[in-house]
Amino acid sequence: MTMQVPLSLPDLGDREIDAVTAVLKSRWLSMGPAVVEFERKFAEYLGVKYAVAVNSGTSGLHLAVRGLGIGKGDEAITTPFSFISSANCLLFEGARPVFADIDPETLNIDCSLIEGMISKNTKCILPVHIFGQPVDMSLIGSIASRHGLAVLEDSCEAVGARHNGQLTGAQSDAAVFAFYPNKQITTGEGGMVVTNRDDLAGLLRSMRNQGRDEGAGWYEHNRLGFNFRMDEMSAALGRAQLDRLPEILAKREWVAGKYTEKLNNLAGVSVPRIDPAVQMSWFVYVIRLDPRIDREFVSGELAGRNIASRGYFWPIHLQPFFRKTFGYKPGDFPAAEAAGASTLALPFYTNMPEEQIDYVVSNLADILGRF
Numbered sequence: 001m002t003m004q005v006p007l008s009l010p011d012l013g014d015r016e017i018d019a020v021t022a023v024l025k026s027r028w029l030s031m032g033p034a035v036v037e038f039e040r041k042f043a044e045y046l047g048v049k050y051a052v053a054v055n056s057g058t059s060g061l062h063l064a065v066r067g068l069g070i071g072k073g074d075e076a077i078t079t080p081f082s083f084i085s086s087a088n089c090l091l092f093e094g095a096r097p098v099f100a101d102i103d104p105e106t107l108n109i110d111c112s113l114i115e116g117m118i119s120k121n122t123k124c125i126l127p128v129h130i131f132g133q134p135v136d137m138s139l140i141g142s143i144a145s146r147h148g149l150a151v152l153e154d155s156c157e158a159v160g161a162r163h164n165g166q167l168t169g170a171q172s173d174a175a176v177f178a179f180y181p182n183k184q185i186t187t188g189e190g191g192m193v194v195t196n197r198d199d200l201a202g203l204l205r206s207m208r209n210q211g212r213d214e215g216a217g218w219y220e221h222n223r224l225g226f227n228f229r230m231d232e233m234s235a236a237l238g239r240a241q242l243d244r245l246p247e248i249l250a251k252r253e254w255v256a257g258k259y260t261e262k263l264n265n266l267a268g269v270s271v272p273r274i275d276p277a278v279q280m281s282w283f284v285y286v287i288r289l290d291p292r293i294d295r296e297f298v299s300g301e302l303a304g305r306n307i308a309s310r311g312y313f314w315p316i317h318l319q320p321f322f323r324k325t326f327g328y329k330p331g332d333f334p335a336a337e338a339a340g341a342s343t344l345a346l347p348f349y350t351n352m353p354e355e356q357i358d359y360v361v362s363n364l365a366d367i368l369g370r371f
Contacts, residue, residue, distance in 0.1 A: 003359055007308035008182040008284075011248055011350035012237075019240040023232045031209075034235040039192070041242055042177075046170050048194045050201035053230035053238075054208050057156040057178025057191035061089035063228060064174040064193050067203045068124060068150045070095045076124040076152070077117050079109040080317045081336040086128050086154045087316045096326075098122070099317055101333040105273040107343075108135045110335070114143055124150040129158035129168050131312075132184070132283040133274060136163055137171040152176070156191070159184050160249050161281035168281075169194050174204075179234075184248055184281055184350075185241035187234035251350045252282040258354060259285050259346065262361045268293050268368045285348040286312050288339070293371050295344055301367045307360055312345045 023034055035053050043051035054060045070076060072094035078086060080099040087097040100113040107130045114125060125144050127135040137153070144151045155161075155168040156178035162168070169175035174195045179187040193204050206213050211225025230238075241248070260271045270288040274280055289295050299309045315336040317328035330337060346360055 001359075002306060003356065004306045005308060005347045005356050005360055006349070007310060007345065007347050009349040009351070010181045010186045011241075011244075011251075012186075015244070016237050016240045019236040020233050023236045026232075029232050031229065032232045034232040034239065035230055038230075038235040038239040038242070041239060042192055043194060045242065045245070046167055046194055048170055049196045049198070050194065050204075052193045052195075052201060052204040052208065053235055054191045054193060054228045055230055055234075056189055056228075057154075057176055057180070058085040058089065059208070059226070059228040060176035060178070060191040060193040061085055061152075061154065061156075062092050063204050063207050063226070064152050064176055065089050065093050065095065065124075066207060067200050068152060068173060070123050070150070073121060074123040075119060075121040076126045077109075077114050077122060078126040079128050079130075079336070080315045080333045081107055081130065081313055081339055082128040082154065082316060083156070083313060084316055084319060085156075086126060087322070090126070095123070096121075097126075097316075099333055099336075101335045102130075102339065104335045104338065106133055106275055107131065107339050108133060111136060111139050111143070114140070115147075118147050118149070122147070122149060124152055126152045126154060128154040128156075129161060131272070131286055132158045132161050132281040133272075133278055134158055134161040134163040134168045136277070137166065137168070138164065141171055157183070157283040158281050160245055162279040163275075164277050165279075173197060174200060179238055179241075182284070182349075184252065184283060185238065185245055187230065187238040187241070190230050190234045190238060248350050249281055252348075253280065255348060255350070255352045255357065256280070256282045256285050258357050259348075259361070262357065263287065263364075266361070266365055266368065268371060269364070282348070284312065284345045286343050286345045288342045289344055290371075291338070291342060293368065295342065298364070298367055299344065302360075302363060305363050307363060308347055310345045311340075312343045313340060315340045 074095040151172035153175035208228040211221040
């Protein structure tokens with residue numbers, strides 16, 4: 001038996017279709033009540049004072065960096081094992097990402113390295129909750145407090161994740177979530193910045209809307225801003241998805257559990273290692289292959305059997321732009337580089353049936369048997 005197994009699929013149903021259709025029928029497509037309601041419900045879910053909807057997680061990170069006053073000559077300590085936007089958001093404002101290597105088990109930033117990297121130019125710590133496994137934000141917060149630093153959470157992959165019962169995004173100066181179609185919940189394109197700081201919330205709202213303050217005239221621009229707004233259709237979709245978040249997270253946990261159960265004893269494969277203090281929000285299901293196994297060969301063989309897969313992530317410091325600009329080289333961050341060379345994302349989505357999981361696992365086992 002053969003089947004087509006996609007890498008990811010959004011979980012959309014009648015509730016989402018009805019929500020978007022209602023907006024289209026209203027003819028109010030931008031800067032309307034759907035965005036306001038999505039923001040209100042998202043802030044309520046996290047237990048924070050403010051949520052500011054934007055057109056992508058990357059835009060949200062950029063706004064948060066600028067809103068926190070991080071600029072030319074400043075540094076922020078972050079991870080090299082992430083999607084590139086978590087570093088680019090600093091470069092947009094003339095600041096520099098200072099990388100700390102990762103914990104080889106969780107693949108998150110190694111918190112034990114952070115304090116030793118703080119300099120007179122350090123202004124912020126920017127942790128990334130990789131693959132939906134949260135960093136210990138209490139520890140990050142204590143380091144930041146001792147040194148007078150801001151904390152900006154990249155929670156783009158971790159909506160609903162908890163560390164010692166605390167939701168990601170609720171314990172920092174600002175946090176950013178993303179809703180791309182492969183995320184736990186989606187708005188198509190879109191993101192959300194959350195904060196408890198009164199001063200920051202108003203600034204974020206102004207900057208996302210061409211620098212207009214709330215209540216100002218249409219052509220009155222109080223500061224340099226962007227068009228980073230979320231549209232009404234996206235917000236309506238997000239609001240409908242948010243209502244279903246507990247159900248979605250539970251389904252994704254079931255899929256991840258089945259994968260772990262079926263892969264746990266497969267030679268050459270390491271399944272995700274989850275910190276005992278963590279409640280995962282499964283974004284992707286990423287295994288690690290034995291270094292002696294040719295990952296690209298495995299991925300190519302899976303593709304030949306109609307099974308999508310992908311290496312995740314190639315470390316930021318080894319991206320051509322970063323090597324050229326900052327002189328990074330192989331060996332600078334060994335744990336991140338080892339993860340970048342060995343991780344493989346398997347097909348994973350909310351409503352993935354067990355027969356597809358079995359198909360992936362059996363074919364992976366057959367391919368790995370050649371090694």
